[in-house]
Amino acid sequence: MTSRRHLLTQAAWLAGLALTPAAWTSAAAQARMADDPFGVGIASGEPTADGVVLWTRIAPKPREPDYGMGRAPVVVAWEVAEDDAMDRVVRKGEALAVPEGGHSVHVEVAGLKPDREYFYRFQAGGHASPVGRTRTAPLAGAAVEKLTLAYGSCQKYEAGFYSAHAAIAQERPDLVLFLGDYIYEGAATKGALRAHPPTEPVDLAGYRQRYAWYRADADLQAAHAAAPWMTIWDDHEVVNDYGDDQDRSNPDPKTFLRRRTAAYQAYFENMPLRRRQIPVGPDMQLYRALDWGNLARFSFLDTRQERDHRTCDAVSDGKRIPYDCPDRTNPRRSLLGRPQERWLQGRLKQSPARWNVLAQQYLMGELKLEDGRVSNDGWDGYAQTRRRILETWRDARTPNPIALGGDIHCFFAGDLGLAPGQPIASEFVGGSISSLGAGNEALAAGLARNPHLKYAEGQRRGYGRVELTAKACEVTFRGVENAFTPKSPVNDLARFVVEAGQPGLKRA
Ligand SMILES: [Fe+2]
Structure with a gap:
């Protein structure tokens, strides 16, 4: 891939734009993955009164340099429920994990009720993630006890x-x-x-691997x-x-700003942040x-x-x-x-x-x-x-x-x-x-x-x-x-x- 095309693809991912239908089709056609794709876990963050960011990164082999992923995109389904048994689902959808984004997904869920507990999970490659717990913030100005x-x-x-x-x-x-x-x-x-890993990361691959290594930790x-x-x-x-x-x-x-570019992108990829925080x-x-x-x-x-x-x-x-x-x-x-x-x-x-x-x-x-x-x-x-x-x-x-x-x-x-x-x-x-x-x-x-x-x-x-x-x-x-x-x-x-x-x- 030329670097210009790479930049454009990355920009499309970073902007949360739909990638080509072909990417979706090839991802959806993907066979069941042999290893659990949720090797670095799941997360949520950035609560507002009506939503939250759901995050995961498809990494079946978190400790390997390519975290067990090639270049193929992966369709990741997500759902949000009111109960931890995931019976009362209130929102669901699909996101595409692409290599340009380190196979991370950042789903900005909206339309939830304020000041409420919710539960969520992902599915990809024939596997379901564990169920996570999250919550929304109270409405602006609302009385909050604690x-x-x-x-x-x-x-x-x-x-x-x-x-x-x-x-x-x-x-x-x-x-x-x-x-x-x-x-x-x-x-x-x-x-x-x-x-x-033995060496200090200075590029995107290095930082991605360091995050994946840390995030493989169960605690x-x-x-x-x-x-x-x-x-x-x-x-x-x-x-x-x-x-x-x-x-x-x-x-x-x-030289340093090139390194900072890689480090900031890896940070974005690995945290449950909103698109507003996408690095430029x-x-x-x-x-x-x-x-x-x-x-x-x-x-x-x-x-x-x-x-x-x-x-x-x-x-x-x-x-x-x-x-x-x-x-x-x-x-x-x-x-x-x-x-x-x-x-x-x-x-x-x-x-x-x-x-x-x-x-x-x-x-x-x-x-x-x-x-x-x-x-x-x-x-x-x-x-x-x-x-x-x-x-x-x-x-x-x-x-x-x-x-x-x-x-x-x-x-x-x-x-x-x-x-x-x-x-x-x-x-x-x-x-x-x-x-x-x-x-x-x-x-x-x-x-x-x-x-x-x-x-x-x-x-x-x-x-x-x-x-x-x-x-x-x-x-x-x-x-x-x-x-x-x-x-x-x-x-x-x-x-x-x-x-x-x-x-x-x-x-x-
Ligand atoms: Fe420190």
């Missing part, structure tokens, strides 16, 4: 088992948020607990099948510590909104794609920069880029919701390190972006702001403010699903240096659970007993409450 969500991040496959996901699946929350580092792009580590599949997900990426979905067109280990932006070349709009009746307004941030380049390089050791490096607080620099900042300001200034949640990648509060320096990679490297958000929260009296984050492989709970002892918001970093974190001795010293941070735990893996009501936001940190063995029990590590109208967290 929302329960689980959130996680950082699931380095080599580093541990996914008992955290097994626990999320058991909880069957209303919503799951995944806040970045869904895959790690690195080459295989010798002696790792769990093995993955991860169970968490996807248990609730609708909202996902954002951090750096490892492309490469460590990248920002905009800058890659630490490859200074040529052109190296660009993909990932920041987006979710409103949950009158109870919660979520803003999902992308802190990688549009950020200004990291700064203070002349006085940096690569990761850490001096606290007083002036460019760190230069108001012209942004972690989000102007369009995203403007969009976010609009959402924060006129929010009808009781709780206003930033779903983002990092610890948002300042973290002074033991040498008095700060990281150049997260909010501390872009302190004015953080300040602008805090000032908006304060000046617009945004109701009850909360930040949820990931990235640092530790649980953190703390308050966010512009002056000591005057919290405007609280934040909760939900640990890591499996990636290894810092020692608790170092973290205790970190808390002492940064008094707005109230709790840290780095030795346990896990996730966060959030329960929102009109009265309170309750956050429970859930810790895996031992992520080095499969099927480990998960228990509560700590519990916090933020009461509506009273900024600042309390230990519960």
Whole structure:
């Protein structure tokens, strides 16, 4: 296939347009597949008041370079029912999984009832998928009593088992948020607990294989099948510590943007995203909104794609920069880029919701390190972006702001403010699903240096659970007993409450 024709076919897939009737016919005529085509599971996501995205990817051999698929398209039938026995089917249809899309399908189901639980499954190649559970969001402005969500991040496959996901699946929350580092792009580590392909992905085939490898995990599949997900990426979905067109280990932006194009496409293919998020070349709009009746307004941030380049390089050791490096607080620099900042300001200034949640990648509060320096990679490297958000929260009296984050492989709970002892918001970093974190001795010293941070735990893996009501936001940190063995029990590590109208967290 010429590259131009390839691009056109890909564009047709990406735009969700009907491909040629011939493709449908040849796909429909396909014989029964020998292996279960649902080797990477099923998922749903992006709930609205009338619908949800259903996702799967036809991958009978997820660990092989071509995931067990040739070039043939596959017809995938889907159905949505009100009951988990799939008796009361309310919507059904067919989608075409084509090689240009990594044989993924993203079905945007509409016409469902608001604030309702639904069940779904797929059929392809003579096989039925397991039944997944999902739900729609409440109508805009609707009174909502309660929302329960689980959130996680950082699931380095080599580093541990996914008992955290097994626990999320058991909880069957209303919503799951995944806040970045869904895959790690690195080459295989010798002696790792769990093995993955040896080489670092740099092209579409490589990233597709890395996602399929991760998604072959049964616990991860169970968490996807248990609730609708909202996902954002951090750096490892492309490469460590990248920002905009800058890659630490490859200074040529052109080469890097080719890699970013492949990584973003693989991300789209492997997440239950809407067509609105389809990448265009190296660009993909990932920041987006979710409103949950009158109870919660979520803003999902992308802190990688549009950020200004990291700064203070002349006085940096690569990761850490001096606290007083002036460019760190230069108001012209942004972690989000102007369009995203403007969009976010609009959402924060006129929010009808009781709780206003930033779903983002990092610890948002300042973290002074033991040498008095700060990281150049997260909010501390872009302190004015953080300040602008805090000032908006304060000046617009945004109701009850909360930040949820990931990235640092530790649980953190703390308050966010512009002056000591005057919290405007609280934040909760939900640990890591499996990636290894810092020692608790170092973290205790970190808390002492940064008094707005109230709790840290780095030795346990896990996730966060959030329960929102009109009265309170309750956050429970859930810790895996031992992520080095499969099927480990998960228990509560700590519990916090933020009461509506009273900024600042309390230990519960
Ligand atoms: Fe991470």
